[in-house]
Amino acid sequence: MPSTSRLLVLLCLISALAIAVAGCGSDDDEDSGSGPTAAADCNPGELETLEQGTLTVATDKPAFPPYFVNDDPANGKGFESAVAFAIADTLGYAKTDVKWVVESFNSSFAPGPKDFDFDVNQISITPQRKQAVDFSAPYYTAGQAVVALKDSEIATATSLDEIADAKIGVQLGTTSLDAVNETIEPSEEPSVFNNSTDVVTALKQGQVDAVVVDVPTAFFLTAVQVPEATTVGQFEAPGGDEWGALLEKDSPLTSCVSQAIEELRSSGKLGQIEQRWIQQATNAPALD
Amino acid sequence: MDPAGDERPGARLAGKPPPGSRGAERAAARRRKDRRGFAIAAASTAVVLGALAAIVVTSPGWDDIRNTFFSTSVFADSFPAVLDGFWLDVKLFLAVEVAVLILGLLIAILRTTRGPALFPLRAMGAVYTDVLRGIPTILLVYLVGFGLPATMLFERGSLFVDPIFLGGLALTLSYSAYVAEVYRAGLNAVPRGQREAALAVGLTETQAMRHVIAPQAVRRVGPPLLNDFIALQKDVALVSILGPQEAFRIAQIEQLEAFNYTPLIAAALLYLAVTLPLARLLDYWERGQSGRTI
Numbered sequence: 096m097p098s099t100s101r102l103l104v105l106l107c108l109i110s111a112l113a114i115a116v117a118g119c120g121s122d123d124d125e126d127s128g129s130g131p132t133a134a135a136d137c138n139p140g141e142l143e144t145l146e147q148g149t150l151t152v153a154t155d156k157p158a159f160p161p162y163f164v165n166d167d168p169a170n171g172k173g174f175e176s177a178v179a180f181a182i183a184d185t186l187g188y189a190k191t192d193v194k195w196v197v198e199s200f201n202s203s204f205a206p207g208p209k210d211f212d213f214d215v216n217q218i219s220i221t222p223q224r225k226q227a228v229d230f231s232a233p234y235y236t237a238g239q240a241v242v243a244l245k246d247s248e249i250a251t252a253t254s255l256d257e258i259a260d261a262k263i264g265v266q267l268g269t270t271s272l273d274a275v276n277e278t279i280e281p282s283e284e285p286s287v288f289n290n291s292t293d294v295v296t297a298l299k300q301g302q303v304d305a306v307v308v309d310v311p312t313a314f315f316l317t318a319v320q321v322p323e324a325t326t327v328g329q330f331e332a333p334g335g336d337e338w339g340a341l342l343e344k345d346s347p348l349t350s351c352v353s354q355a356i357e358e359l360r361s362s363g364k365l366g367q368i369e370q371r372w373i374q375q376a377t378n379a380p381a382l383d
Numbered sequence: 384m385d386p387a388g389d390e391r392p393g394a395r396l397a398g399k400p401p402p403g404s405r406g407a408e409r410a411a412a413r414r415r416k417d418r419r420g421f422a423i424a425a426a427s428t429a430v431v432l433g434a435l436a437a438i439v440v441t442s443p444g445w446d447d448i449r450n451t452f453f454s455t456s457v458f459a460d461s462f463p464a465v466l467d468g469f470w471l472d473v474k475l476f477l478a479v480e481v482a483v484l485i486l487g488l489l490i491a492i493l494r495t496t497r498g499p500a501l502f503p504l505r506a507m508g509a510v511y512t513d514v515l516r517g518i519p520t521i522l523l524v525y526l527v528g529f530g531l532p533a534t535m536l537f538e539r540g541s542l543f544v545d546p547i548f549l550g551g552l553a554l555t556l557s558y559s560a561y562v563a564e565v566y567r568a569g570l571n572a573v574p575r576g577q578r579e580a581a582l583a584v585g586l587t588e589t590q591a592m593r594h595v596i597a598p599q600a601v602r603r604v605g606p607p608l609l610n611d612f613i614a615l616q617k618d619v620a621l622v623s624i625l626g627p628q629e630a631f632r633i634a635q636i637e638q639l640e641a642f643n644y645t646p647l648i649a650a651a652l653l654y655l656a657v658t659l660p661l662a663r664l665l666d667y668w669e670r671g672q673s674g675r676t677i
Contacts, residue, residue: 204642206447227451227642264626268639286546286626287636293529297626300532301539302546 137351139187144212144348150188152179153198153211159291160315161372162217168195174311174372175215178234181364182213182340185355200268203341204228213352214341217309219270229346232353233337234365239274240313241327243305244298252327255279262286264303266294271307274332279307295320309336311373454645461637461646469630469653472619475551479619480612482555487562488601492592494563495570508563515560520553521621527553528625550622558615565607569600609665613658620654630654 145151154175157166164172171180171190183193196211203214204227213231220230241258243249252258255278263285265271275285286303288294291312297303299321308316313326340356342349359365439445494508515523528549537543573596581591623632630650637646 201639206444206451221640223641223643267632267635272636273640284628287623287628287632288626289624293624293626296529296533300529300535300544302532302544302626304539 137186137354140192142186142212142348142351145210146194149192149194150183150186151194151196151210151212152183153196153203153209153214154216155200156197159312160319161311162215169193174235174368175217177368177372178359178365179213179215179340181359181368182352182355185358186351209343212342212346212348216341217312217338218341220337220339221270228344229342229349230339231342231349232356233339234356234359235338235369237270237309237311237332237336237338238329239271239278239307239332239336240310240329241305241307242298242313242316242321242324243327244321245323245325247304249305250325250327255330258305258327261304262302264288264294264297264306266291266308269309270332270336271309274330274336275307277333278330291316298324314373450643452644452648454643457637457641457643457645458649460641461634462649464637465630465634465646465649466653468628468633469650471547471627471629472616472631472654473657475547475554475622475629476616476619479551479554479558479615482551483558483562483615484608486555486559488566488597490559490563491566491570492597494567497588512560512563515556516564518557520557520618521624523557524550524553524621525624527556528622546625547622547627550625550627554615554618554622558611558618561611562608565604565611566600568607569604570596572603573599606665606669609661609668613661613665616658616661617654620650 140148142150152168154163154168158168158173158176159166160173162173162175164170164176168176168179171177180190180193183190198209198211198214198216200216200218203209203216203218204224206227215234217237218224218230219237220233224230241249241252243252243261249258249261258279258281260282262283263275263279263281265275265285265287267287267289272285272287275281286297288297291308294303294306294308295316298306305327306316310329313329317324317326340352342352356365359368439448442448490508490511493504494512496504518526528546531537531549531552532544542548577595577599578591581595582588586594620629620631623629623635626632628636630653631647634646634650638644
């Protein structure tokens with residue numbers, strides 16, 4: 096009997112503790128709800144960033160060309176690196192005030208606090224995704240490109256119908272899969288690979304006949320990774336494929352980053368960056 | 384207490400202790416203790432689960448968790464597609480299971496051969512099981528799936544560039560190594576006398592293995608084999624890295640489309656729907672076996 100009552104007392108203590116902890120937790124929730132969303136003035140260099148005076152920008156690793164160069168986002172080279180530094184500059188942060196961190200695409204939208212101010216990683220803006228995170232105004236609209244080996248039948252295709260019977264490969268988490276399913280409507284189920292390296296390998300080795308990727312990616316793929324491949328052509332993803340910077344849901348910075356991107360667009364600076372880093376990619380012929 | 388009650392010799396041997404005897408008291412005490420034990424177990428389970436649920440539900444992140452992991456609308460949207468992909472898992476699982484049962488037994492028999500001339504066979508069997516059990520299954524799937532086509536020995540459209548076949552092959556290689564060891568334990572557990580008796584009545588080594596030893600070994604290894612197949616049923620999802628749209632891959636596609644983890648929960652439930660009955664069956668089977676041997 097005495098041991099039983101001791102056990103009961105212990106259980107009561109544990110549950111009381113649990114309820115107390117839980118209670119504290121819910122209090123925090125109520126406190127933090129009203130705070131940060133209110134203020135949204137974009138005084139240069141005085142934003143509510145993660146670290147005062149520093150803008151923390153995230154992207155995945157490895158960071159691929161033409162979006163980044165030499166897997167080093169901090170060098171300012173590559174389309175998205177240049178865009179991020181331009182946004183920072185507009186917001187009043189010098190190149191030395193920008194800190195780059197690694198954030199995998201898969202964890203960038205996980206619930207909970209983020210350890211970056213914004214994330215640039217060729218992330219497409221969709222209404223569904225907006226329920227989980229914030230997106231800035233778009234900084235690029237990507238077309239979809241069909242890439243095949245030069246010696247394959249598909250290399251000479253002039254319409255999407257000629258591609259419909261091919262085994263197509265795409266990368267997981269990209270809008271390319273939607274684009275393939277809705278626009279090409281292939282007879283064989285597309286293969287969906289973990290990353291772009293696997294997509295490229297599958298194309299080289301004949302596991303797939305063609306791959307569908309974003310136009311700038313196609314440029315890098317055919318120019319560097321698989322010289323024996325060619326860009327067959329490009330087409331518009333259904334609804335357009337706009338890329339935005341990803342921010343924590345209800346971040347106080349979202350409107351400032353969007354404002355900066357709009358400024359860069361109207362000043363022509365965004366266009367210059369696009370010209371500089373992905374101009375050659377847009378030379379692929381249109382498919383319909 | 385009635386001291387006269389327990390003086391009588393043989394009282395304890397009677398089927399049911401007479402009321403008021405020490406035996407009856409003991410039995411009643413045991414029943415009380417069992418009841419109390421059951422009540423404490425039930426109460427402590429309720430308190431622990433309740434406390435855990437309270438911590439999760441009242442945590443500051445609960446709204447986020449509910450929306451991103453347990454969204455009913457996302458679940459309803461994604462479940463049909465995930466279920467569709469799950470049939471590929473089931474088909475692949477069944478095919479690989481048959482291949483593993485056959486290949487595993489062959490390797491186990493290789494490893495239990497006798498005679499110095501057959502040493503190379505035993506060595507090959509040992510190397511096979513050591514190496515393939517030592518490589519993480521996900522690496523094996525990756526290496527077979529991207530490595531075999533890289534040899535460029537196979538034409539486009541051949542079986543050896545088909546990701547589902549290659550994934551199944553990799554799983555077969557990995558699991559046959561485990562299953563071979565299970566079989567070998569079963570083969571070694573058949574008493575030597577069985578083989579000697581079989582040889583004494585004029586069977587050859589091969590016939591003794593085929594008709595006497597192997598059937599007895601297979602019967603013994605049922606539960607451990609089933610255990611490996613529960614693991615295999617889950618590992619079928621690894622084939623997704625080669626591109627096929629099976630349940631896990633479709634769940635990932637849906638997850639990344641909506642930035643919502645609920646489709647992964649849908650996939651998890653489907654795997655559970657198969658593995659849970661298998662696990663219960665295994666428990667039942669093992670209890671039955673131990674009952675027979677006691």
